[in-house]
Amino acid sequence: MGWFDRLRQGLEKTRALIRRSFSNISAEDLEELEIALLSADVGPKTTERLLEELKAKWKASPDEKLSSLLKSSITSLFPPPFNIIDRFLNGKWVILVIGVNGSGKTTTIGKLGKLLKDRGKSVIFVAGDTFRAAAIEQLEIWGERVGIPVIKHREGADPGAVAFDGLKSAKARNIDIVIVDTAGRLHTKYNLMEELKKVRRVIEREKEDYQLYTLLVIDATMGQNAINQARMFNEALMVDGIAVTKLDGTAKGGVVISIVSELKIPIVLVGVGEDIDDMQSFNSEEFVNALFWEMN
Known part of the structure; x- marks a missing residue:
């Protein structure tokens, strides 16, 4: 199965909700x-x-299908x-x-590394x-x-020290990409955010010719709670x-x-399954086309 087909299949539940709504609506209702x-x-x-x-577009183009107009807006x-x-x-x-x-x-991290x-x-990888x-x-x-080496310390070690050693090892071995895992306790915990800021400061100080990219991972099944998580992490760490x-x-x-729409943070990766190849770079055109598959 190709990547677009996996994405389309993954969005089936969401697409079904939207498709059903088009069966008995009008631009007025x-x-x-x-x-x-x-x-x-x-x-x-x-x-x-x-x-x-959608209402404004329909007034301007009353002959267009509502699904096409919504697809354009999204x-x-x-x-x-x-x-x-x-x-x-x-x-x-x-x-x-x-x-x-x-x-x-x-x-x-594993799938991105691959x-x-x-x-x-x-x-x-840095643990x-x-x-x-x-x-x-x-x-x-x-x-x-x-087949990717892991830099680690013992349980309970200082995460900043692990990040430091990870970068030190990467520079010594001329590694291209360093992917740093971090603790993931609840986003409302002040100490976690301060800890993540410390890790980021260590990386900023030691990175030399490396560029830093902060990647936030969210679970789509969390729905609007994922928005709140993204907002909190972004305020603390400037998510890329x-x-x-x-x-x-x-x-x-x-x-x-x-x-x-709300946070203006780009979606850059999307996962639609458990297989190792079920994560790919996010493409908004593919996403919207998959969301509106067979609706136009």
């Missing part, structure tokens, strides 16, 4: 569509914006498509991966989540699986891009639209 968008976790602000645009919310993997192929990078426990951080290694880049022995073990399992995981298991795929 969009209540069913409003309910569908909210149910898909597009969010109240973005839903209101889209419905207002497409316009996204920045022009770009491939984050291609970006990481140029120069050296430290990718600081953040997010709450259970969001799929470690899996994202994507980059397959493109010819040298990669190391910066020292609060859970299981987190270190999980990263080591992924390292063995994809977001990886959305578990898009295949939810009808809440509209959260992708909400994040881009």
Whole structure:
């Protein structure tokens, strides 16, 4: 199965909500569509914006199908498509991966590492989540699986010290990409945010010719809670891009639209399954086309 087919399949639950709403609506009465968008976790602000645009577009083009007009409005919310993997192929990078426990951080690190290694880049993982022995073990399992070395300390060690050693090792071995795992306790915990800021400061101080990219991983099944997480992490750490995981298991795929509309943070990676190749660089055109498959 090709990547677009996997994405389309992953969005089936979200697409079904929207498709059903089009069966009995008109431009004068969009209540069913409003309910569908909210149910898909597009969010109240973005839903209101889209419905207002839809009404205005229909007045200007009354012969157009409402689904086509909505598709156009959603497409316009996204920045022009770009491939984050291609970006990481140029120069050296430290990718600081953040997010709450259970969001799929470690899996994202493993899959991203494989994507980059397959493109010819040298990669190391840094086990910066020292609060859970299981987190270190999980990263080591992924390292063995994809053939990428892991820099680690003992459980309970200072995450900043692990990041320091990871960068030191990368510079000594002329590694292209350093991917740093971090602790993922609840985003409302002040100490966690301060700890992540410290890790970021260590990387900023030691990175030399490496560029720093802060990647937030969110679980699509969390819906609007994912928006709140993204907002909190962004305020603390200035998130550069977001990886959305578990898009295949939810009808809440509209959260992708909400994040881009409300927070203006680009979605750069998307995961639609458990297989090692089920994560790819996010392409907004593919996402919207998959969301509106067979509706036009």
